[in-house]
Amino acid sequence: MFEKMIELLKSKQRSLVFTEGTDARILEAAHRLHKEKILQPILLGNPDEVRAAGEKCGFPVDDGIEIIDPLNYSDMEAMVSMMAELRKGKDDEAACRAALRKSNYFGTMLVKMGKADALLGGATYSTADTVRPALQIIKTKPGNKIVSSCFILHRRKDDAEELYAMADCAINLDPNEDQLAEIAVETAKTARVFSIDPRVALLSYSTLGSGKGESVEKMRRAMDKLKALNPDFPVDGELQFDAAFSPEVAKTKASGSLVAGKANTFIFPNIDAGNIGYKIAQRLGGFEAYGPILQGLNAPINDLSRGCNADEVYKMSIITAALI
Numbered sequence: 106m107f108e109k110m111i112e113l114l115k116s117k118q119r120s121l122v123f124t125e126g127t128d129a130r131i132l133e134a135a136h137r138l139h140k141e142k143i144l145q146p147i148l149l150g151n152p153d154e155v156r157a158a159g160e161k162c163g164f165p166v167d168d169g170i171e172i173i174d175p176l177n178y179s180d181m182e183a184m185v186s187m188m189a190e191l192r193k194g195k196d197d198e199a200a201c202r203a204a205l206r207k208s209n210y211f212g213t214m215l216v217k218m219g220k221a222d223a224l225l226g227g228a229t230y231s232t233a234d235t236v237r238p239a240l241q242i243i244k245t246k247p248g249n250k251i252v253s254s255c256f257i258l259h260r261r262k263d264d265a266e267e268l269y270a271m272a273d274c275a276i277n278l279d280p281n282e283d284q285l286a287e288i289a290v291e292t293a294k295t296a297r298v299f300s301i302d303p304r305v306a307l308l309s310y311s312t313l314g315s316g317k318g319e320s321v322e323k324m325r326r327a328m329d330k331l332k333a334l335n336p337d338f339p340v341d342g343e344l345q346f347d348a349a350f351s352p353e354v355a356k357t358k359a360s361g362s363l364v365a366g367k368a369n370t371f372i373f374p375n376i377d378a379g380n381i382g383y384k385i386a387q388r389l390g391g392f393e394a395y396g397p398i399l400q401g402l403n404a405p406i407n408d409l410s411r412g413c414n415a416d417e418v419y420k421m422s423i424i425t426a427a428l429i
């Protein structure tokens with residue numbers, strides 16, 4: 106799954122900023138990425154502390170890996186002015202200067218200034234604190250109204266590979282029907298990057314009218330919005346997860362649906378369902394979970410779960426730097 110991305114990255118030698126330069130999982134992933142010549146890691150933090158953390162966890166910071174200290178950065182004045190200009194009317198210069206002492210804002214500005222190609226954070230920062238600087242500074246891509254996120258779930262069973270996309274499990278708390286339609290379109294695009302031919306289910310506790318309630322209505326309205334957009338992928342909803350996923354259940358609950366029983370791209374009604382849903386697949390289902398992969402953001406910046414391991418950091422680094 107990662108071979109093509111790795112091949113591309115080896116030829117590009119892109120730089121990737123890690124906001125948590127003293128975290129053992131980050132240090133292990135950075136060590137591996139650098140040793141395998143996949144990309145150029147930039148670790149943020151006090152250089153002595155970053156090096157000491159590297160020694161302590163057994164992944165010493167190699168020569169050639171750049172360490173940048175936000176509290177001792179030669180180009181800080183230019184960075185402050187640029188951020189103050191971008192945040193005009195919202196945050197003054199003093200607020201920007203204070204924000205840039207923190208590696209989440211500092212790293213985001215390194216990407217904005219073109220001094221780094223991409224950023225990965227969230228090993229210790231919460232999703233909100235990782236993503237907010239990007240929402241404020243980087244903004245949405247032209248044509249997108251919101252930034253959303255997607256998880257790719259991957260499991261090997263015997264010789265077969267199972268791959269699914271799930272959204273939005275991390276950013277938008279209670280998306281409305283227009284936002285759900287945008288999330289579905291963006292998630293179908295992300296799914297294709299991972300060789301998933303998207304068959305999209307708009308999930309609910311109801312299947313095609315079997316239950317009643319405001320969130321059921323919302324998913325039905327999202328379905329209407331999506332149909333009006335004439336998407337280039339099959340979509341159906343509202344569907345319960347069993348009807349969306351199981352061919353047997355689909356026969357009873359949604360016979361005739363082009364998606365029921367074979368969905369591989371799942372759109373949740375809200376972040377509670379999405380975040381809980383992907384973590385159940387990960388922890389009970391034995392899936393590897395890559396994400397949250399941000400969609401609709403105007404630069405390659407991604408988040409990690411604080412529960413991630415070093416291998417997930419390594420793979421999310423590859424995804425982040427490859428999807429430029």
Ligand SMILES: CC(C)(COP(=O)(O)OP(=O)(O)OC[C@H]1O[C@@H](n2cnc3c(N)ncnc32)[C@H](O)[C@@H]1OP(=O)(O)O)[C@@H](O)C(=O)NCCC(=O)NCCS
Pocket residue numbers: 195232233234236237240241245250251252253274275276277278380397
């Ligand atoms: C993403 C999130 C942090 C934004 O919340 P927030 O910072 O309180 O949001 P605000 O309304 O103050 O907006 C801050 C900025 O982000 C922008 N923004 C907020 N949500 C956005 C979205 N989905 N897409 C694009 N921009 C967005 C706002 O327009 C605003 O920009 P501005 O400062 O230039 O005006 C919030 O939605 C959140 O906490 N999501 C859940 C994160 C989480 O806990 N996930 C579970 C674990 S993965």
Ligand SMILES: CC(=O)OP(=O)(O)O
Pocket residue numbers: 227231232274275380396397409410411412
């Ligand atoms: C994506 C996610 O759930 O992040 P965290 O586990 O850090 O809250």
